[in-house]
Amino acid sequence: MTAPLSPEPVLRVRNLATGYGDLRVVWDVSLDVRPGELTVLLGRNGAGKTSTLRAVAGLNKASAGSVELAGADVTRTPAHRRVRQGLAYVQEGKRVFHRQTVEQNLVVGGYTRGMSRSALRAEAEGIYEIFPVLGDKRNVLAGDMSGGQQQMLAIGQALMAAPKVLLLDEPSGGLAPVIVGQVMEQVARLREHGIGVLLVEQALEASIRVADHIVVLDMGRVLVSVRKDDLDDIATLREAYFGRRAGHEPLRSSPDDR
Amino acid sequence: MTIIWGGLALGAVYALVAVGYNIVFISSKTFNFAQAQLMMVGTFVAHTGLVTLRLPVALVVLMATAAVMAVAAVEERLAIRPVGDPEAVLVTTLGAAVLLNGLTQLVWGGQPLTVPFFGGDQVLELLGGRVYPVEIALVVVAVALVVLFTWFSRRFVTGLALLAMAEDREAAMLRGIDVRRLAFWTFAASGALAGLLGVFVGPKTFAVATLGASLALKGFVVVAIGGFGSMPGTLVGGLVVGLVEALAARHLGSEYASISVFAVLIAILLVRPSGLFVRTRERAV
Amino acid sequence: MALWRRLRALPTWILPVALGAVLLMLPVLGLDFSASRQIQLACILALLVSGLNLSLGYAGELALGQAAMYAAGAYTAGMLSAAGHTDIAVQLAASGLVVLAVGLLTGVAGLRLGSWSLAMTSFFLVLLVPDVLAVFAGRTGGRNGLSGILGPTLFGRPLDPTGFYLVIGVVLVAWFAVMRNIVVSRHGVALRVLKQSPVLASSMGISAFRMKLLAYALGAIPAGLAGALFANLDLYVSPEAFGFTLATTVLAASILGGTTSVYGALAGAAVMQFGPSQSSRFQEFALVFTGVFLIVGGVLVRGGLADLARKAVTRLDRAAGLTPQPASGTEGTADIPPIKGATLAVEDVSKAFGGNRALDGVNFRAAPGRVTALIGPNGSGKTTLLNMVCGFYRTDSGRILLDGERLEGATPHRVARAGVARTFQTPSIPDGVTVLEAVAAGRYSTDRASVLSAVLRLPGFRRVRRADREEAERMLALVGMGHLRGERASALPLGMRRLLEVARSLIAAPGVLLLDEAASGLDEDEVDRLAELIRRIRAAGGTVVLVEHNFRLVLDLADDIVVLAHGQVIAQGPPAEIETNPRVLGEYLGAAQEVA
Structure with a gap:
């Protein structure tokens, strides 16, 4: 599965579930972030992207699954200690x-x-x-x-x-398009420092351009997880974006016929 | 002018209580009702050290600081940390206040006890008014404390962390700050400060178990005027409350002293609910 | 267990009534002076505590000025007596009215303040009692206390100690009957709604401020009565009796007994009277006890003794097999009666926070018998718009109309009364009420019954209560939750709580139903159920506005879709049009252009 040249993941998330109180938002998310690589986490509003980041950072409790940081299990570690162990999280909203x-x-x-x-x-x-x-x-x-x-x-x-891993939640949010380009460029260059980046974005195009690995969430589950090199057709992603749930019939006929 | 000096000194005492409220408020967004009682315990320890045991001043200062810091640490662990919502904290810290009142009465009795001021009690003539050395000391200490705190919070990494925590607890946590630990030590520090100040406040107010309630409320008025979390605000609030109380007592009669302060409180709360020195947030989300 | 089953078969009011009877009988059984005095003091304390329970426990207001009300009542009665009006009934009435006036007056000023400010201000009020008395020293005796109070009479005849004991007992029993009737009525439920969240209360058409004031002013009455009784007990009152110590004792007794309970006040008062006060020669021990009770009560015993009692009853019920088995719940096909939906029109609405334009000339219209969906990315202004319609924000410009009536500028509870009902992103359900009560609370502002009619159980109140229950049953059947009617509403799982919110909104027969993220956090079955319910509401003629993230659900349900981005409407139309609109794909779905 792992490409031969890729080093061991610095962040390894397995079967993560989390939410707020008894409101479960994330049901089952697994993903890896490798040093010097950028993984982009996509999905519509409410798909569970931010909740995933919060649980990885330790702000929300993981009700199931595990989070590993540089080989150490941090699933039960308080947020401030995870920072000490090399995890930094830039929240949405500056x-x-x-x-x-x-x-x-x-x-x-x-x-x-x-x-x-x-x-x-x-x-x-x-x-x-x-x-x-x-x-x-x-x-x-x-x-x-x-x-x-x-x-x-x-x-x-x-x-x-x-940090060894940087979590970024919508750094482009609320910025003018010109600035978005600049910020994204800077984000992409962070890899040169050997930092693994997990980027949450709603802007599909801009983020895929800089990504090494792409994960799409829907309804708190991983819909697509693919290396960019293996991604031959962006249409697959778009379809994922538009309403098919993995393993389920859509509520309404898919809009392919349009 | 004598009245003014008396009022300023009184205001300084209230401001010192308010500084304690603010330190706790900044670090843990809670309101420690027992802050004034902590200071009261400091005055009693000062009495025991200076009068009963006749110890040197420096040792008494250390004793009062350490003793009250320990009391505050216990209070934080038992009455604040286990409690979730801020309203329940008000009840438990009120409980701590009542408990401290009761315990000090058990140990030291109900009669006012003197605390001699190490700077002497020679009345001085200053700007046409008569003033005790301790009154000058109180004003100086209050001002110095606010300046010191402001300097500390800008100069040291821990101070910056404290301000960061006050502004956005979650964001501070994400910069690796152990907010619970920092909150605990800040609370203990506020206790240490209250103990230290007992040595200065005692000579003005005497060490007496009824000191707490009135100090607590006047200290609150100071914070209400200056704004929660604003250190310079405590000086202005203390000035206002001290002068209003002293002038009302002089010109209207002693029974009007507290009533006048209350009137000021109501006026401030209705006009500027968040105080004079704290900007209100427009967005209510 | 058989005995327990027989006991539980009795009406719940039997126990308090029996207790009251025993209390009144005690003097006949022989009671020495000091025991009798202790009991009378405990009764007086219980009155104070009960008043605090109403404002603190039920309305959630940290107003701790009971001691000041107590003083007002005591001095009113004392001064009346000193002036020759010795009839206890007259004094009780006068004291009650005076403190009601004081309560209304201080409440209007104080209840606008937040929790700490209110607590400190009301405590300050207590501290002022001696000063205020000193100002009027000529009539009150100032710091020396008020002496010259004459022995109480009743209807012209002097009262002996036993007679006075009976008066205290009767007042106590009467007040607790009043308190109980208020708490179990729709007003009690409304108070819990308010405590849960003022936002929820006003969205249900309940004026949060008036409700707070009601609880606070009503809570003052028993304090006034207690004061009048106290003045006649010793025939002497002095400022020391109303200080800080009393204020904290009352609070401790309230927390100990359980703030959100009727009879907990009795238990708390009894413990505080017979516990710490036994050592009343050592005042300092009393303080230590009070302090410990406050800390332990605040930290550990969340619901006080009352909560422990409730838990014990539940456990015994379960052991005796009295817990009703939930009936199988396959209902939910009850027909929705026709709903008279209203047209909601938002015209050119703009709103800026500081320099940030949250909404910019927004226009849309939601019509009866249609589902209008409001979608858009985070920060596009959906929530702002929703809050604007509900009256929580003021519009900078533009109009919001409900069937032509202007809504903008109205307070939230007026908007709700005009016919706008809503659900919340995170369901907001009051604690300590049943599912049926929670749903019935939605009728609070549509069908009125005064507090007085609830206290006296007048026919008007009984009629409204019957209507509340019938309507609530019907709504529960509608959402398929009839079998859950007796459950604790706040303990239901998320999906059920959402449906309960819909039922609570529907019961008011709203012109417009706003559903805020109703599907978030639901599993697929629950989403399907919700969708089905919304379709039925539409079929019955209701106007539904759906604010939703779930794009599939929106495409599936909505007749009209309004897409917001950066505070502006970027597209509007039927689903088929929206899902192919390139601007929507770009802004909302973020997939406008091919990456290629």
């Missing part, structure tokens, strides 16, 4: 700390590394190299920056923890 400056945000991002503030400020220089605009605005309050800059800051903050 959740940076608005009342702190760019630099303070980055310093907090390195909290788990046990360094002094001045050492962390030196570390932040590396982030400024990746996102030069942050370097120019290091003393600006995060709340006063544009949406695209906040998104870059959120990613930069996550990188400060020197």
Whole structure:
């Protein structure tokens, strides 16, 4: 199954189920993320993408299944410890700390590394190299920056923890198309640092372009899981997107005849 | 002017309680009703150390700090951590407050006990008013504390983590911050602070078991005026409450002191429910 | 077990009535002075606690100012007596009215505040009691207390200690009868709805503020009565009796007995009176006990003694085989009677939060006998629009019309009364009520019966109650849940709770039914059932607006689809048109162009 050149997955999710209270949103999700590769998680609204990420990060309890991080089972590990073990999660909606400056945000991002503030400020220089605009605005309050800059800051903050795996939830959400391209480009380049990226997107086209592996969710289950090299026809994906449930008859005749 | 000095010192005491409320509020979004009682325990320990045992001041300060920190740590474990919703926390911390009231009465009795101020009790003439050294010390300590806290929270990684936690608990967790542990230590620190302050507050208020309830409520008014979580707000709130109370007592009669403060509270709550120094959020989602 | 079965066959009000009778009989059986005094003090405390239960337990308001109400009642009675009006009945009536007025007055100001603010403000009120009394020292005796209270009389005849004991007993029994009647009536259910969520209450046409005020002001009455009785017990009142200690004792007794219970107040008051107060010579022990009760009560015993009792009864019932077996539930084919749907028209509605345009000139129309679906990606403005229709947000511009009547600017409970019913993304079901009661609560604003008629069980109330039950039964049959009528509503599985919400919305015969993500989290059978139900509502003439993620369900059910993106309607039309619209595919489904 595994391509010969691919290294061992740094994140391995198996048969994950999760939800909110007794509202189960994710029923059965399995996926891998390998170092230096980008896995994109697709699916319509409500398919369970964000819930999957939350459970992987430890914000929601997994009611079944397992999460393995760099070979260690972290299914029961609290969220903040998973960060220490190399997992960073950038949530949807650019959740940076608005009342702190760019630099303070980055310093907090390195909290788990046990360094002094001045050492962390030196570390932040590396982030400024990746996102030069942050370097120019290091003393600006995060709340006063544009949406695209906040998104870059959120990613930069996550990188400060020197993660092995980065979970990204809709980094393009609410951004102008031009900015989306820039952000996606930066996301794609994170692979050069050997980081494994798990990207959730609704924008099919833009995300598939940068992906190494594609997973499509529907109704909390994996509908399609395929390496991009093996994906010969995008139409399969589109069909998956439009209403067929794996193993079930659609509620209504499929719209193929249109 | 003597009235003003008295009012400022009183306001400083309330502001110190409010600082404690705010530290806890910032770190764990809960309201510790027993904050004033913690400070009260500090005044009793100070009395025992300074009057009964005649220990050196530095040792008493350490003693009060450590003792109240331990009490606060126990309170956090028993009355706050196991409780889920914030309204129940109000009930359990109120229980802690009543319990501390009862225990201090058992140990120290119901009579007011003196706490001598290490800076002496020589009345000073200042700007045309008479003022005790401890009153000046209280104002200085209150201002210094707010400045210190602001500096700490900007200067240290832990301070930044604390502010991050105050702004967005979940996002802080995702930056690797152990929010429960940090909340616990912050709570213990607020207790340590209350104990330390007992040494300063005691000389002004005496060590007495009825101190808690009134301090708790006035401290709350300070926070209501300044806004939950705003440190500079506590200074302004303390100033307002202290002066209103002192002036009302002087010009209207002592029975109007608390009534006037209450009137200020109602006015503030109806006009600006989130306080003067906290911006209201427009979006209600 | 046979004995238990026989006991359970008796009506539930027998036990309290028997207890009341025993209480009144005690003096006849011989009771020494100190025991009698303890019992009378316990009764007075129970009145205070019961009032707190109504506002804290049932309405969920942290209003802790009972001690201040108590003081108001005591001083009213005391001053009347000192002025020569010694008739206890007159004093009780006067005290009750005075505290009702005080309750309404402080409630109007205080209930707008959030939980902590309300708690602290009401505690502050307690702290002010001595000061207020000192201000009026001429009449109240100030800090020295009010002396010169004359012995109580009743209808012109002086009351001896036994007579006074009986008065206390009768007042206690009468109040608990009132309390019980309120709690088991539709008003009690409405209070629990409010406690569950003010948003839910207003979506059901219940004015959250009026309901809170009602509970708070009614809860003041027993405190006033208790005050009047207390003034006549010792013929002396002083500010010390109404301090912080009393306030915390009342709260502790309430939590100990169970805040959400009627008779828990008696148990809590008894424990606090006979427990800590036995050591009343050591006031400090009482404080320690109170503190411990508050902490333990808040942490461990969620429902207090009342909850323990309920659990014991349930266990005994089960052991005695009294638990009704759920009947097989294959009903659900009951016909829906014709529904008079209304036309909902949203015209040019815009809304901005700060600089962020959430809705921009939105237009759509939902007609009777049709299912109109509202779809769009996250953040497209669906939820904002829904909240706007329901009155939770104000429109910046544009109009929202229901059969030509303007809805924009109306408060949520007025919108609900105008005929807009909704369900919630996460079902919102009040705790501690049965399925039948939860559904019947949907009729609260359509068919009215005053609190007074509920207390006195007037024919008007009985008629409404019968109608509530019949209608609720019918709605439950409709959604196929008749066999669950006696279950605890909040304990049902998610799918059932969603159907219950639909039933609760339908019972008000709404002009428009808004379903917010009704299918999320349901399994396929449940989705099919829900779809079937929606089809039947449509067939009966109802207007249904469906906000939904499940695209297949929408294609399958909807007659009209409205697609929102970035706060604007980007497409509108029948399913066949929408699913081929390139803009919809691009914006909503994110698959506009081929990757090739």
